[in-house]
Amino acid sequence: MALSGGGGRSRLNHYGPWVIGGGAVLAGIGYEIARRHAVSRSDIVYFLVLVPTIIFHEVSHGVVANWCGDDTAKQAKRLSLNPLRHIDPFGTILLPILLIATTGYAFGWAKPVPVNVGRLRHPRNQAVLVGLAGPAVNILIALAAGFAFRAVAHPATLSLSINQWPLGDLILFYLGEVNVLIAVFNLIPIPPLDGSAVLERLLPASALPAYYRLRSASMVFVLLIVFLAPGALDVIFNHALTYWGNIVL
Secondary structure: OOOOHHHHHHHHHHHHHHHHHHHHHHHHHHHHHHHHOOOOHHHHHHHHHHHHHHHHHHHHHHHHHHHOOOOHHHHOOOOOOOHHHOOOHHHHHHHHHHHHHHHOOOOOOOOOOOOOHHHOOOHHHHHHHHHHHHHHHHHHHHHHHHHHHHHHOOHHHHHOOHHHOOHHHHHHHHHHHHHHHHHHHHOOOOOOOOOHHHHHHHOOHHHHHHHHHHHOOOHHHHHHHHHHOHHHHHHHHHHHHHHHHHHHO
């Protein structure tokens, strides 16, 4: 469709960076898939487990906020489990696929559920509860999936290549692993990740204005960690997965 006039140029200027960025990510994904020659069965299961995990994580923030007096998410119809209300094209789709293709595991995010902290009955304290609701739900799911895997998986399963596992065992195992990764990643105390809710609560009120200014650009720091310090994340994730495996497996 041709674009004409000032309105067309305005739309092009607005969406141009997203189109270029999305194209670059898709090109990277295509390159990695071609380099590895195939997408494995376990990669597909991993991704299909990851997306609803991210959505449950976000919805839990809105549910706890609603319990604490803020119905902003409810009014915005974001307490729904309909994925179309939550999917962020980059954080829910492109980044996880790229990470799965390059590292074998992934994390991501959905569109943040809107929360008006000022409408909470006890804003500073309940903001921590709202922030930690997502990781708490992930930890509970990870434990439930891990214990279910231990209950139903045949002992010989672990001796097979993961792509040879029965589908039910594979889903349960990845459901646990993915929830561990999402919980741990979000507990990093850097805004806008959920762990920053604890940091924010510990700051004196006088420091909050400067903190809020820093938080507005904080996603840049998160992406720098993801792409420039993956080794540090590997160490954190491996420790968490080992601890989870020791508990449930």
